[in-house]
Amino acid sequence: MPDTDELAAGFEAEFERTIAADQRIEPRDWMPDAYRRTLIRQIAQHAHSEIIGMQPEGNWILRAPSLRRKAILLAKVQDEAGHGMYLYAAAETLGVDREELTEKLIDSKQKYSSIFNYPTLSYADIGVIGWLVDGAAICNQVPLCRCSYGPYARAMIRICKEESFHQRQGYELLLAMVNGTEAQRAMVQESVDRWWWPSLMMFGPPDADSPNTQQSMAWGIKRHTNDELRQRFVDMTVPQAAALGVTLPDPDLRWNPERQAHDYGEPDWEEFKAVLAGSGPTNAQRLAHRRRAHENGAWVREAAQAYADKQAARSRKEAAA
Ligand code: BYC
Numbered sequence: 239m240p241d242t243d244e245l246a247a248g249f250e251a252e253f254e255r256t257i258a259a260d261q262r263i264e265p266r267d268w269m270p271d272a273y274r275r276t277l278i279r280q281i282a283q284h285a286h287s288e289i290i291g292m293q294p295e296g297n298w299i300l301r302a303p304s305l306r307r308k309a310i311l312l313a314k315v316q317d318e319a320g321h322g323m324y325l326y327a328a329a330e331t332l333g334v335d336r337e338e339l340t341e342k343l344i345d346s347k348q349k350y351s352s353i354f355n356y357p358t359l360s361y362a363d364i365g366v367i368g369w370l371v372d373g374a375a376i377c378n379q380v381p382l383c384r385c386s387y388g389p390y391a392r393a394m395i396r397i398c399k400e401e402s403f404h405q406r407q408g409y410e411l412l413l414a415m416v417n418g419t420e421a422q423r424a425m426v427q428e429s430v431d432r433w434w435w436p437s438l439m440m441f442g443p444p445d446a447d448s449p450n451t452q453q454s455m456a457w458g459i460k461r462h463t464n465d466e467l468r469q470r471f472v473d474m475t476v477p478q479a480a481a482l483g484v485t486l487p488d489p490d491l492r493w494n495p496e497r498q499a500h501d502y503g504e505p506d507w508e509e510f511k512a513v514l515a516g517s518g519p520t521n522a523q524r525l526a527h528r529r530r531a532h533e534n535g536a537w538v539r540e541a542a543q544a545y546a547d548k549q550a551a552r553s554r555k556e557a558a559a
Contacts, residue, residue, distance in 0.1 A: 368408015
């Protein structure tokens with residue numbers, strides 16, 4: 239019989255083999271604690287982002303300018319709720335429950351994406367969030383469909399399909415606005431000016447300051463570095479901005495024929511750190527709203543628990559009869 243150390247070494251070797259062969263780790267498989275912790279951190283942060291991310295756009299549902307625009311926005315915000323649910327479900331396969339993750343979010347012990355700490359000041363922000371924020375999300379998330387952890391990778395496939403749809407609806411809205419009045423065009427440009435830099439920050443700190451990238455890439459959780467994905471986003475977005483007739487607010491942005499990529503300016507990393515530390519323009523408001531929603535939902539959780547208890551008692555009685 240192998241002793242405990244031999245068994246542990248065997249499990250670890252199997253894990254390493256699976257990662258090296260680019261196959262998926264599933265919930266039943268042995269995995270190192272640090273791999274599990276990294277996934278819980280990233281998936282929880284991702285789920286929280288989807289849930290908090292409903293707030294900036296939700297702010298415009300009652301003020302959407304037509305029934306069609308309202309229906310589109312409602313559907314998009316509902317999709318974000320669905321993404322949050324898939325992701326909490328993926329996190330649960332790692333042994334944490336949603337209640338615990340929600341508590342951590344509202345106690346500020348876990349993060350959510352920096353981007354949702356900025357306010358939505360005009361209706362153009364709805365189009366720009368779809369175009370830039372969902373656009374950045376797609377660049378970041380498509381490679382996550384190949385993440386080494388099966389449940390996360392599978393959740394990302396559906397999420398990415400919906401995010402591409404969101405990006406197109408945002409772009410379509412902006413196309414309508416830039417083909418409208420001078421005031422509408424100015425509204426779009428003003429919104430792009432506010433969202434451009436925060437969108438670049440979504441990809442995380444520069445590679446040199448990213449403590450998790452190297453290990454996450456070795457484990458196949460991340461497939462590209464933060465800077466690689468940021469570059470991909472800039473290159474994808476520049477021609478889309480030209481087609482819309484808007485200017486991206488970066489004087490250093492230009493095509494570099496040698497690199498076959500755009501050079502671009504440095505985001506304000508001090509601002510990024512301040513937002514992560516909780517002092518962004520809407521951090522306090524977003525968390526207060528989430529706390530309120532959680533408290534207001536207490537009766538739903540209690541009712542669901544009472545129903546589950548009743549069903550369980552009935553099954554026990556039937557089994558005993
Ligand atoms: N915001 O070592 P790093 C959406 C944290 S929602 C906040 O590079 P990592 C949508 C990072 O967590 C889409 N925190 O980390 C929804 C780490 O924290 P710790 C949201 C950030 O994990 C509604 C520390 O900084 N997408 O699309 O290797 C409406 C050091 O960073 C951020 C995801 O969540 C940030 N921007 O890489 C519309 C994607 N960046 O260790 C749209 C999944 C970094 O101090 N996540 N941090 O606790 C990822 O791909 C990776 O976690 C990241 C960061 C690329 C974001």
